[in-house]
Every structure is written in structure tokens, then in C-alpha cells.
Amino acid sequence: MKEKLVTGRQKQMRKTAPSQYPGKTITVKAGTKAAVSLAEKNGIGKIIIRENASAEITEVASTEGRGATSDTPPNAIHFELGKNARLEYWRMGTESKARRLFVIGEGAAAFTTVASFNGGALELEARLAGKKAKMAHRSAFFGKNGEQFSFTTKVFHEAENTESSLLTKGALGGKATASNESEVRISKNAGGSSSALREKDIQLDEGVASTSTPAMFIENSTSSATHGATVSKIAEESLFYIRTRGVGLEEAERLVLEGFFAEIADSMPEGLRKEFWEKIGGMAGVKNGC
Amino acid sequence: MKAPVGKYRYGFHDTQPQAFGTKRGLDESTVIEISKIKGEPKWMLKKRLEALAIFQKRPFPKWGPDLSEIDFQGLQYYSSPSAEKTGSWDEVPQKVKETFERLGIPEAERKFLAGVGVQYDSEMLYHSLQKDLEKKGVIFTDMDTGLKKYGGIVRKHFGTLVPASDNKFAALNTAVWSGGTFMYVPKSVRVEVPLQAYFRINTKAMGQFERTLIIADEGSDVHYVEGCSAPIYSKDSLHAAVVEIFAMQGSRVQYTTIQNWSENVYNLVTKRAKAEKGATVFWLDGNIGSKTTIKYPCIILAGEGARGEVVSVSFAGSNQNQDTGAKMIHLAPNTSSMVSARSISKSGGIASYRGLVHVSKKAKGAKARVECHGLIMDKRSVSNTIPKIKSENKETEVSHEASVSKLDEEKLFYLQTRGLATQRARQLMVQGFVEPFVKQLPMEYAVELNRLIDLELEGEVG
Numbered sequence: 001m002k003e004k005l006v007t008g009r010q011k012q013m014r015k016t017a018p019s020q021y022p023g024k025t026i027t028v029k030a031g032t033k034a035a036v037s038l039a040e041k042n043g044i045g046k047i048i049i050r051e052n053a054s055a056e057i058t059e060v061a062s063t064e065g066r067g068a069t070s071d072t073p074p075n076a077i078h079f080e081l082g083k084n085a086r087l088e089y090w091r092m093g094t095e096s097k098a099r100r101l102f103v104i105g106e107g108a109a110a111f112t113t114v115a116s117f118n119g120g121a122l123e124l125e126a127r128l129a130g131k132k133a134k135m136a137h138r139s140a141f142f143g144k145n146g147e148q149f150s151f152t153t154k155v156f157h158e159a160e161n162t163e164s165s166l167l168t169k170g171a172l173g174g175k176a177t178a179s180n181e182s183e184v185r186i187s188k189n190a191g192g193s194s195s196a197l198r199e200k201d202i203q204l205d206e207g208v209a210s211t212s213t214p215a216m217f218i219e220n221s222t223s224s225a226t227h228g229a230t231v232s233k234i235a236e237e238s239l240f241y242i243r244t245r246g247v248g249l250e251e252a253e254r255l256v257l258e259g260f261f262a263e264i265a266d267s268m269p270e271g272l273r274k275e276f277w278e279k280i281g282g283m284a285g286v287k288n289g290c
Numbered sequence: 291m292k293a294p295v296g297k298y299r300y301g302f303h304d305t306q307p308q309a310f311g312t313k314r315g316l317d318e319s320t321v322i323e324i325s326k327i328k329g330e331p332k333w334m335l336k337k338r339l340e341a342l343a344i345f346q347k348r349p350f351p352k353w354g355p356d357l358s359e360i361d362f363q364g365l366q367y368y369s370s371p372s373a374e375k376t377g378s379w380d381e382v383p384q385k386v387k388e389t390f391e392r393l394g395i396p397e398a399e400r401k402f403l404a405g406v407g408v409q410y411d412s413e414m415l416y417h418s419l420q421k422d423l424e425k426k427g428v429i430f431t432d433m434d435t436g437l438k439k440y441g442g443i444v445r446k447h448f449g450t451l452v453p454a455s456d457n458k459f460a461a462l463n464t465a466v467w468s469g470g471t472f473m474y475v476p477k478s479v480r481v482e483v484p485l486q487a488y489f490r491i492n493t494k495a496m497g498q499f500e501r502t503l504i505i506a507d508e509g510s511d512v513h514y515v516e517g518c519s520a521p522i523y524s525k526d527s528l529h530a531a532v533v534e535i536f537a538m539q540g541s542r543v544q545y546t547t548i549q550n551w552s553e554n555v556y557n558l559v560t561k562r563a564k565a566e567k568g569a570t571v572f573w574l575d576g577n578i579g580s581k582t583t584i585k586y587p588c589i590i591l592a593g594e595g596a597r598g599e600v601v602s603v604s605f606a607g608s609n610q611n612q613d614t615g616a617k618m619i620h621l622a623p624n625t626s627s628m629v630s631a632r633s634i635s636k637s638g639g640i641a642s643y644r645g646l647v648h649v650s651k652k653a654k655g656a657k658a659r660v661e662c663h664g665l666i667m668d669k670r671s672v673s674n675t676i677p678k679i680k681s682e683n684k685e686t687e688v689s690h691e692a693s694v695s696k697l698d699e700e701k702l703f704y705l706q707t708r709g710l711a712t713q714r715a716r717q718l719m720v721q722g723f724v725e726p727f728v729k730q731l732p733m734e735y736a737v738e739l740n741r742l743i744d745l746e747l748e749g750e751v752g
Contacts (some may be wrong), residue, residue, distance in 0.1 A: 188669070191669075201681075203681065203683070203684040203686070204684065205684055206651075206683070206684050207651075208682075208684060209680070209681065209682040210679075210680070210681050211678065211679065211680040211681075212678070212679050213676065213677065213678045213679075214675075214677065214690070214692075215674070215675060215676040215677070216673075216674065216675040216676075216692065216694060217672070217674045218664065218666065218672065218673045218674065218694040219672045220666070220669065221666035221667065221668050221669050221671060221696045222669070222696065223694075224693070224694065224695040224696070225693065225694045225695075226691070226692065226693040226694075227675070227690075227691070227692050227693075228689070228690065228691040228692070229677075229679055229688075229689065229690040229691075230687075230688065230689040230690070231649075231679060231681040231686065231687075231688040231689075232686065232687045232688065232689075233684050233685060233686070233687075
């Protein structure tokens with residue numbers, strides 16, 4: 001795998017990366033399949049998925065991180081995908097401070113889905129280091145009661161014909177706040193690459209605040225990148241349509257939110273999806289912070 | 291006069307001697323000297339000195355283009371070719387007159403402008419305004435005259451939208467400002483044809499720091515156009531302007547800039563407008579020239595139903611860094627804003643869109659839309675998009691969309707099958723790309739901009 005790093009900042013990142021991910025290493029051997037369940041406190045620092053191997057990793061974050069301060073080291077895991085490896089990763093997070101790094105080799109693909117509740121901070125970084133490496137990331141968050149979310153998502157296209165797609169959907173009620181910083185960089189060496197970033201936030205109540213910075217840095221003319229971001233209240237037309245079918249307001253709002261989050265929930269395995277909908281359903285009645 | 295250098299046809303300079311210039315470098319004595327030349331009131335000198343202290347203390351921005359090569363002590367902060375300002379073109383010094391004639395300003399004035407101001411280095415040398423507008427109470431003059439004749443209005447507004455503490459270069463401008471436009475349009479007066487100011491740097495390693503204040507009173511309507519150019523020298527010049535626009539209730543202000551500085555000019559400007567109830571501010575911002583531009587026109591939507599729009603285009607060629615964008619601050623209910631930004635980067639140029647949409651708690655029913663599109667013409671060039679959206683109100687609709695891509699090969703092929711040479715087809719496609727900007731320009735400027743784009747793409751092999 002030929003890696004060319006472009007910026008000084010990236011070099012710095014690479015140099016410091018290993019020390020930021022302390023803990024045990026799990027290896028999925030070449031050509032094998034594995035399914036792994038993780039909890040935040042199990043001390044895993046690195047997961048290696050060798051050539052032609054595939055892994056399904058489910059992580060249900062505990063509430064151990066509750067009350068984490070800026071001094072608390074984040075729960076950090078470094079994923080390394082060898083040639084043509086495949087990773088499906090689902091994370092259901094509660095309040096915590098977490099960092100996830102994905103280094104994706106030639107022809108390898110990472111499909112990641114993150115659902116966040118109760119606030120917290122998540123730093124996610126993907127390095128598409130080998131030719132034709134792929135990353136598809138979906139993130140959903142639902143905030144209430146003054147909860148604070150902070151998401152930093154960075155994708156570095158470092159090799160030719162790499163692809164990334166990022167989708168974030170969030171709903172905020174009850175004075176919750178969210179900060180979403182995304183960064184996509186396509187380096188000079190990443191000809192033929194493409195990136196698409198979409199972000200949609202729904203604001204359910206007065207007093208919520210949402211900040212997003214979907215940045216793109218493109219250094220290659222044979223690549224293309226798009227992004228779109230919207231912030232709005234819940235779609236009134238949809239609410240009206242459902243209510244004309246005899247559905248009450250609260251139920252109508254829940255249904256609209258279900259529709260809103262469906263494209264993220266659909267990528268989850270069944271057990272996790274059920275848990276996700278339970279949380280959304282339970283939270284749809286949280287309007288006005290009650 | 292020397293012949294134009296390369297493709298940049300405004301790169302010539304003339305040999306007009308300076309009537310007066312400060313010594314190179316900047317300290318308190320420079321600021322005191324500028325203020326003394328202008329015979330200013332004490333409050334302005336006090337503001338200048340306070341601003342100088344801010345400039346000296348404030349570090350360079352940690353983001354954006356590299357500014358470390360600016361030699362502040364090597365610059366000349368004030369240079370004047372003539373001691374007199376005039377309302378008669380005949381009284382302008384001959385060499386200066388030749389320069390502006392070569393730039394086409396008198397011709398434009400005759401053909402399609404209601405008034406013209408021309409600034410040469412630090413001073414506005416000439417101002418004219420159609421008589422009927424004068425009778426209606428429109429004031430269109432240079433900022434120094436504005437301060438002398440309308441001191442009360444200037445004192446009330448100066449630095450209230452862009453205080454010296456806003457950023458390092460706003461502080462520098464406040465400390466050493468000279469020239470610029472002072473404009474007041476009375477209540478319900480509609481200025482049907484544009485008023486134009488043209489800024490020219492002639493002296494080598496010069497700093498031009500014009501200060502513009504525009505007040506459009508209730509229900510008025512005005513279109514202000516600004517053009518600029520400079521000679522090509524081996525040493526860099528600095529242009530750090532500050533523009534403050536007050537659009538009162540129900541007024542409409544259009545501000546059009548075609549920035550075409552030569553590629554040895556750092557263009558670091560702060561431009562801000564405040565729109566009161568029902569007012570509209572429309573900003574057309576074209577950035578073609580300069581070595582480095584940092585410019586994010588900002589509209590503060592302060593009154594209910596105020597509307598702001600920025601349509602911009604930037605062109606980053608070899609050794610150029612265009613860091614441009616727009617800021618929309620929604621502070622009142624039912625305000626709306628629209629940003630449409632397009633950039634082209636080629637021959638190693640860097641074009642960045644950097645913007646902010648902020649919808650505050652009080653801006654119920656606000657709507658904001660941002661569209662930015664970048665075109666990269668070759669493998670050496672860079673296109674960045676760094677938008678920020680901050681929404682603190684539930685009853686809002688904010689959307690942002692952006693794309694970066696190369697010229698569409700299918701469309702290029704289609705044009706070629708119609709018999710167009712590759713270069714002409716590429717020029718046409720780039721012209722189509724900047725069409726949303728060009729179609730808003732007065733015809734004469736639209737023609738000039740298309741010509742500039744053709745020139746920039748000349749000899750391009752793709």
C-alpha cells in the first residue's frame with residue numbers, strides 16, 4: 001500500500017496517532033469473518049482487519065462517560081483495514097467522550113453508523129489511504145433537556161479513486177445544543193475521488209441551538225465533492241398531511257421523526273434498530289424538555 | 291507611461307510626482323502626520339491612535355492565507371499627487387488624468403454614471419455628481435470632505451459597524467485611513483443610475499486605506515459601484531479598506547465591487563452593512579485580481595423583514611489566493627438572506643469560500659440560503675469551502691449547498707461537436723458558470739468581466 005501524505009498537519013496526526021489509542025488489540029485474520037460486540041470499558045485500543053477479512057462490530061456505549069470533563073481521556077479505538085477488507089460498525093452512544101480512527105487500505109470499505117443520545121462528544125476520523133478505499137458514515141443524534149453534543153468528523157482522501165459519503169441527521173428539543181464540524185480533504189494524490197456530505201438538523205423547540213461547519217478542501221481537479229446542510233423546524237406540510245388522516249399532533253410528530261431517521265435506522269442490524277426506535281419513540285414526547 | 295505588463299492591461303504606472311508623502315514605515319508619528327495634513331478634529335486623531343495600538347498588539351489571524359510576507363515597515367502609508375481636490379476634470383494633474391482616461395473612467399462617467407469619484411493613492415482627487423441629484427440633497431464626496439463638512443454624521447456612524455477592534459486590518463485602516471467615499475441619500479430619494487468610485491494605487495509598495503461610509507435614509511434607493519486596479523511592481527502593496535453601510539428602514543442599497551488589483555497587492559478589507567426594518571442590501575462582489583484577498587462582505591439584518599443578498603465570483607490564477615465569502619447575521623424576525631458564491635481556480639491558484647450564517651434567538655421566521663460552487667481547472671489548483679451555520683431559533687429555515695468539480699467533459703464535448711475550438715468551448719463554459727453574477731452587473735461591467743475571464747483563460751491548454 002503506497003501512502004503519500006500531503007500536509008504537515010496530516011504528518012503530525014500520523015505521528016501522534018498510535019499513542020492516542022492505548023489498549024488491547026483485536027485482529028481479524030486474513031480471509032475470515034468475525035462479529036464483535038464491544039462495550040466502552042473493555043480496554044480495546046485497536047482493531048485490525050486483515051486482507052480480505054470482514055468484521056461486524058457492534059458497540060453499545062455505556063453511561064460510564066457521564067460527567068466526562070475536558071481532562072478525561074477519550075475512549076479511543078483505531079481501526080485498521082487491510083486490502084479489500086470490509087467493516088460494518090454500529091455504535092449506539094450515550095453521554096461519553098469518544099474517538100474513532102479508521103485507516104482504510106486499498107479496495108477496503110468501512111460502513112459506519114453512529115446513533116447518539118444524551119449528549120457527548122465524538123471525534124471520528126477516516127483516512128482513505130489505499131486506492132479505491134471507501135467510507136460511508138451515517139450519524140443520528142437526538143437531544144433534549146439541555147444536552148450538549150459535539151461531533152468532529154474528518155475524512156482524508158489520500159489515494160486515487162477513493163470515495164466517501166457522510167450523512168448526519170439530528171433532532172434537538174428542550175434547549176439541547178449541537179456542534180457539528182465536518183472536514184473532507186481530497187489531496188493532490190487522490191485523483192478520481194469523490195465525496196458527498198449531507199447534514200440535516202431539525203429544531204423541535206425554542207431555545208435549542210445548532211452550529212455546523214461542513215468544510216471541504218479540494219486539491220485535485222479530477223475529483224468532485226458536494227455538500228448540503230439544512231437546519232429547520234419539523235416539516236409542517238408532513239405534519240399536516242398526517243393529521244388529516246386523523247392522527248393526533250404528538251403521534252404525527254413521532255411519525256415524521258421516524259421518517260426522518262429511517263435512512264439511518266435501516267442500516268442497523270435488527271436488535272440495534274429496535275433499540276434505536278425505542279429511544280426515538282420514547283424521546284418523541286420530550287418536547288419542551290419534559 | 292509604460293506599456294501594460296502581460297495580460298493585466300492596467301499594470302502600467304505613471305510618473306506623477308508626489309506632492310506629499312509620509313516616510314516609509316508606521317509609528318505614532320506617521321498617524322499624527324496624516325491627521326495633521328488633513329486638519330482633522332481631535333476625536334478622530336484619538337480614534338486613530340487607539341486603533342494603532344490595537345493594530346500593533348493584535349496578532350495575525352491564525353487561519354486563512356499566509357500574510358507573513360507583508361513588510362509593514364517598508365510600506366508608504368500616505369501619498370498624495372496633489373494638494374487640491376476638485377470638481378473639475380480639467381484641474382486634475384495631467385499624468386493622473388491620463389491614467390484614469392486610460393482606465394476608461396471619464397468615458398464611463400459620460401455614458402452611464404450619475405456620479406464619479408476617483409482616488410489616486412491616498413487621496414480622492416475628483417468628484418462629480420449630477421446636478422439634479424445634488425438638488426435632491428444627495429451627498430457624494432470623499433471621506434475627508436465628509437468629515438470636514440458633515441462631522442456630526444460621520445462621528446455618529448464612523449466605526450460603529452466596523453470598530454477598530456474588529457480585526458487587525460480594520461485597526462490598521464482606522465489608524466491611517468485616507469480618502470474613500472462619503473455618501474448620504476436622503477429619505478425617499480431614488481438614484482436611478484449608479485454612482486462609482488475608482489481606486490488606483492500608483493506608488494510602489496504603497497498602502498491604500500480608504501474608508502467608505504454610506505448612509506441610505508428611509509425609503510431611498512442607490513447603487514454604488516467600486517472598481518480598482520494597480521501597476522505591477524516587484525514589491526507588494528497593501529490595500530486595507532473599511533466600508534460601513536447603513537440601510538435605513540425600507541431603503542435599498544446595491545454595492546458592486548469589481549476588484550482587479552494587480553498580482554502584487556494584498557487586498558485585506560472589512561466591509562459590513564446594517565439593514566434596518568424592511569431594508570434590502572444587495573452585494574455584488576467580483577474578485578479577479580490581487581495576490582491575496584481576504585474579504586467576507588457582511589450584512590447585519592437588524593430590522594424586521596430586512597433582506598440581504600451576496601452574489602460573488604472569484605478567480606484565483608497563478609500565485610493568487612482568493613479567500614472570500616459572506617456573512618449574514620439575522621437579528622430580527624422574518625429576515626431573509628441569500629448567498630450565491632462561485633469560484634474558479636487555475637494554474638495553481640487557491641480559491642476559498644469562508645462564510646457564516648447566524649440566526650439569533652430573536653430572528654423568528656428567518657430564512658437563509660447559501661450556495662457555493664467551485665470549479666477547478668487543473669491539477670495544481672485548490673478549491674476550499676468552509677461555511678458555518680449557527681441557528682438559535684426553531685422557527686427558521688437555513689440551507690447550504692456546495693460543490694467542487696472540474697469542467698463537465700460531456701458539455702465540453704458537445705460544444706466541440708458544434709465546431710468550437712477547445713479553448714473557446716472552455717471559455718464559454720466558464721462564462722456560463724459565472725453567469726448568475728454577470729447577469730446582475732450593469733451591461734458595461736458585464737462585458738468587461740467576460741473579457742477579463744477570456745483573457746485569464748487565453749493560452750489555456752486544459
